[in-house]
Amino acid sequence: MVSSFKSDLMKVLITGASGFVGTALTQKLIQKGYEVIGVSRNPMKQQDRQGLRWVTLGNAPETDAVIHLAGENVLGIWIESKKRRVYQSRIEGTRRLMETIHSWARKPTVLIGASAVGIYEDHGSEIIEENHGSDSEGGFLAQVCHDWESENRKAEKQGVRVVLTRIGLVMDPSDGMLGKQWRTMKCRVCLLPAKPADYLPWISLEDLVRLIIYSLENNQVQGAINATAPHPIQAQEWMDELDRYFKFWIKGFLPEFFLKPLGKEFCQVLYSSKRVVPRKLLDLGFEFSHSTWQKYLASLFPDS
Numbered sequence: 001m002v003s004s005f006k007s008d009l010m011k012v013l014i015t016g017a018s019g020f021v022g023t024a025l026t027q028k029l030i031q032k033g034y035e036v037i038g039v040s041r042n043p044m045k046q047q048d049r050q051g052l053r054w055v056t057l058g059n060a061p062e063t064d065a066v067i068h069l070a071g072e073n074v075l076g077i078w079i080e081s082k083k084r085r086v087y088q089s090r091i092e093g094t095r096r097l098m099e100t101i102h103s104w105a106r107k108p109t110v111l112i113g114a115s116a117v118g119i120y121e122d123h124g125s126e127i128i129e130e131n132h133g134s135d136s137e138g139g140f141l142a143q144v145c146h147d148w149e150s151e152n153r154k155a156e157k158q159g160v161r162v163v164l165t166r167i168g169l170v171m172d173p174s175d176g177m178l179g180k181q182w183r184t185m186k187c188r189v190c191l192l193p194a195k196p197a198d199y200l201p202w203i204s205l206e207d208l209v210r211l212i213i214y215s216l217e218n219n220q221v222q223g224a225i226n227a228t229a230p231h232p233i234q235a236q237e238w239m240d241e242l243d244r245y246f247k248f249w250i251k252g253f254l255p256e257f258f259l260k261p262l263g264k265e266f267c268q269v270l271y272s273s274k275r276v277v278p279r280k281l282l283d284l285g286f287e288f289s290h291s292t293w294q295k296y297l298a299s300l301f302p303d304s
Contacts, residue, residue: 014037015067058100069114113163168202168227189250194235210289226280
């Protein structure tokens with residue numbers, strides 16, 4: 001039996017609360033009766049509402065839990081200035097968060113920090129579980145994730161339970177990988193920057209929000225967890241399943257040289273195969289709403 005510490009009016013501090021994942025997570029937490037404190041550099045530009053108020057990190061009150069999602073979007077041309085922003089927003093931002101937690105007389109019970117499957121290198125068809133370890137020498141993104149997790153783990157020295165969510169490709173028609181292609185797919189065009197045999201470590205936005213809340217409420221969840229669906233899918237099948245619903249006129253895989261202007265390192269991340277499995281969550285009994293790509297698409301097209 002997994003124990004829980006949730007109270008009816010539990011306060012949660014969230015960095016990145018206005019982002020793609022943060023917005024959905026905040027909405028769900030409020031629905032469940034949590035009080036959410038969103039961190040913003042300019043709280044005056046945000047809108048408080050029932051269950052949600054905004055503060056700067058320096059003015060953040062003591063809370064029962066912290067969820068740390070903030071970080072510069074990795075999408076873009078990986079010139080040195082972009083890479084510096086990606087790195088510093090995560091590492092320096094986490095260090096400032098640690099300083100805030102350190103200043104609190106009452107520490108949070110849990111810190112849930114975002115990470116990414118980018119911590120793993122391309123392993124072809126090999127299954128990657130959490131005990132695989134990280135590949136800190138595997139390129140820029142792997143180094144970012146490795147250092148980001150290390151900074152988050154410093155909260156353990158303050159008696160805080162730390163969960164590191166290695167997030168996969170988040171799928172939702174509103175944003176993320178799927179959302180960015182949704183409009184062109186409605187025009188019956190699908191061009192994917194991948195190789196057909198590559199494994200895509202995906203997860204639905206709904207399941208990501210659910211597993212973050214599961215990690216928040218259950219103290220047996222600790223350390224690094226793979227935040228991906230149980231069944232990673234190869235790029236060819238990903239596209240073929242979508243084709244059943246959209247009936248593409250044009251579909252195919254973009255050759256890597258088309259995206260070379262984005263940077264060699266960024267292309268290496270895009271054109272990699274990561275068969276990531278959430279072994280720790282499955283062993284704990286977490287049940288995914290969308291365990292397979294087929295089930296997820298069926299939920300998006302219930303009348304098809």
